[in-house]
Amino acid sequence: MEFETLYAENFDHVWRNLRRFGVEVRHLEDAAHEVFVVVHRKLADFDEGRPIRPWLSGIAFRVASDFKRKASTRRESPGVDRDPVDERPSADELLEAEEQRKLVHEALQALDDDKRVVVVMHDMEGCSIPEIARELGVLENTLYSRLRLGRERFIKAIRRQQRKRGEA
């Protein structure tokens, strides 16, 4: 696959996953840049028989972890803020989707990195556990266990956020 095609087709995917993995909005462009630099370097070695998105998610997860580590050494606190999205007129549906996105991201930030990545890749991206195991180099049984714990905590975090907003 050519880099240009890959970039055009997967930029949004990488961007959203970086956000889900907890990269702050102001660092998203830097993080996306690093992801695609790594992708560019390793593309020649990529086995085209494999699905591309789990591979990209694995790279995005590692880059995101690195960004968060750097942020924590700078004593920055992760925050959920508004993404610089297209400045088209916002319809009610868009606002509602934006609220849902915030709620989901806040709940995701309540998870540890190792559980968040499985929930994102499995439940949000639709990757299979064997695919995730391959990309992250983690045993399948471990991933199932993390997915179970991750889901439980994710649901609790969602409920907590909903209570805060008076929705539940």
Add this chain to the structure above:
Amino acid sequence: MSERDVSLPELPADVLELLEGERKAASPSAQARARVLQRVHESMGPLDPGPGDGNAGGAPSGSAGAAPSSATPGALGLGAGLNTARVAVLAAFAGGVGVGAGVMKATAPAPAPPKIVYVEVPVPTPVPAPKPVQPARSVTATRAPGERTVKVEAPEPSPPAASTRRPSPRRNARLERPLIDRAQTALGRRKPKSALSALDQHRRRYPKGALAEEREALRVLALLQDGQKKAAQRAAQVFFKRYPRSLFGPTLKTNLSSKAPR
């Protein structure tokens, strides 16, 4: 072990709905997409090496600090039928001029002494190592497992001549960047006239600058935002003719075909 063997808590319907909503949430802006692309472009060198060249980009710049540093020479995708030898070349590259398409690092400050840089040199498999013409100025590569040793003649170290040295493309890009950034910011604030003014200024100052491609792509977006659709289409035609394989192409096409400019 299949998922059915594990008692996974099911996600409630309302949570599944939330996840579905999150997937549909707004996309990153076209400007962010273009900016990241440009930065990758600057980090990796030309991304569009043309047919037959493979991925001939060099290593990323230091800005990619978090990227794993395990880039192997073989991962750069040189042409089929060629071996890649890691060669240490003793050279003074004035202004960071690289060698070939596979330069791993070629930035040297002007008055610095000769510096060792690592370059990718494609070596045809059946050809034996060439005999150096001037052994005094040639350097033997370190032999790695599976690699053959070759000797590469290094250019004569040239004296520093700041007045005649051509700035590197990366340095050019740094000099040009503020005007392009100003145009991008103006576009983000929906001030297409300001954006066009910055782009005109860039065109006057750096007609064939390192960021000319990005400038012309932004011009199309600015014209669209300014409601000058016909002018935007003309500019786009020129752009696609000049940069037929540009990475900005998909973004421009999307914007040209959509009713509301991004």
